[in-house]
Amino acid sequence: MTQMQNNPLVCSALTYGKRGWPVLPLHPSGKAPLGSLVPRGILDATCDSETIQHWWDTKPDANIGIRTGAVSGLVVLDVDPRHGGDDTLYELEQRHGKLPDTIESVLQAKQMQCDSARVDGVSVPD
Numbered sequence: 623m624t625q626m627q628n629n630p631l632v633c634s635a636l637t638y639g640k641r642g643w644p645v646l647p648l649h650p651s652g653k654a655p656l657g658s659l660v661p662r663g664i665l666d667a668t669c670d671s672e673t674i675q676h677w678w679d680t681k682p683d684a685n686i687g688i689r690t691g692a693v694s695g696l697v698v699l700d701v702d703p704r705h706g707g708d709d710t711l712y713e714l715e716q717r718h719g720k721l722p723d724t725i726e727s728v729l730q731a732k733q734m735q736c737d738s739a740r741v742d743g744v745s746v747p748d
Contacts, residue, residue, distance in 0.1 A: 629678060629682055631678060631682065631683070631684065631685070631686060632674070632675065632678035632679075632682070634686055635647075635674050635677075635678060635686050636671055636674055636675070638686065638688055639668070639669040639670070639671055639674050640669070640671070642669060642694065642695075643669070643688050643689070643694045643696060644667035644668050644669050644688070644689040644693055644694055645667055645668070645669070645674060645686055645687060645688055645689070646659075646660045646663070646664060646666055646667040646668070646677075646686075646687045646689065647659050647660060647677045647678065647681055647684035647685070647686070647687070648684060648685035648686065648687045649684070649685065650681075650683040650684060650685055651685060652685060653685070653687070655687060656677075656681060656684055659677050659680060659681065659684075660677075664687070664689050667687065667688075667689035667693075699711075699721075
């Protein structure tokens with residue numbers, strides 16, 4: 623097994639690409655696109671495994687960005703309790719019903735992101 627095959631970042635990026643979720647490399651431990659590799663930012667996101675492999679060969683510690691919106695069918699709801707996000711989410715669910723069960727992640731800053739896959743009949747803009 624090569625060093626790159628042991629890199630969980632490239633393995634995850636390749637897996638996301640195989641799922642049809644266009645990815646791009648971000649600054650390590652950050653959210654900004656690596657401009658030297660993706661000068662057009664999210665517009666350079668791809669599912670192409672050779673491109674993804676090249677990016678992580680070049681910058682093995684790059685964080686992973688996933689392009690959301692119509693191109694991937696993914697929606698991300700960033701709930702930040704430090705700024706009243708949990709109260710806003712509660713109000714949203716009271717008005718429109720509970721969000722469907724979906725992928726959730728807890729970030730170091732105690733934020734929660736609800737990543738929702740495609741919803742039939744709903745238009746997801748970029």
